[in-house]
Amino acid sequence: MLCLIESALLAGQKFGSQVLRNERSGLLAFVRPVTLKAKAAECPKEESHDERNMRLKRPQSPHLTIYSPQLTSMLSISHRITGIALSAYAIGLGLGAIVLPESIPHYIESLECAELGAACISTLKFVLAFPLTYHFWNGIRHLLWDSGLFLSIREVYLTGYIMLALALSSAVALSIM
Structure with missing residues (x-):
């Protein structure tokens, strides 16, 4: 047919x-007879996101800058930042293991032999350990939330302070070892 x-x-x-x-x-x-009519394509109007929203009479969304910092938002943002830092550690160590002529323990031993002093070494260890401990304890806090626990505002703030205390104390413990 x-x-x-x-x-x-x-x-x-x-x-x-x-x-x-x-x-x-x-x-x-x-x-059934069908007739198609050709129509010239219209060029889309070049307008910014804000101009389009104003033309469509959509309200502007408030931005982070209008809010005062709260514990919950700061902990959320820093959880993401520590996740990025841990990813950077993994990528840096992985690339270092591939590219550098010596093994990683050789460079750690060279750093220890540099006689930087105990305070400097402990500070460096703290800077490396804190993102790990913060992300670990805040991750456990998020797992508790996922199971339906500690979801009231009071409990969210309480677990936030407890998580900060655990993260700082465990980072200090790791840095003085």
Whole structure:
């Protein structure tokens, strides 16, 4: 049937509301005339996000800068930052193991032999340990939330302070070892 319609269209025949019979199956098919009109494509108007929202009369969303810092928002932002720092540690150590001519323990031993002093070494250890301990304890806090625990505002703030105390104390413990 399609072959019959295509050949008729190619031959320039015009179909009205006609009934065509399929040569193979003998079934009847009703053909409806269709006319397509070409239309030039419109160039999209170059407008910014804000201009589009003003044209559509959409309200502006408030930005972070209008809010005063709260414990919950600061802990959320710093959780993301420590996750990025831990990823940077992993990427840096992985690339260092591949690219550097010596092994990582060799560089750690060289750092210990540099006689930087106990305070400097402990500070460096704290800077390296804090993102790990913070992300660990805050991750446990999030797992507790996922299980439906400690979701009231009072409990959220309480677990935030407890998490900060645990993160700081465990980072200090790791840095003095």
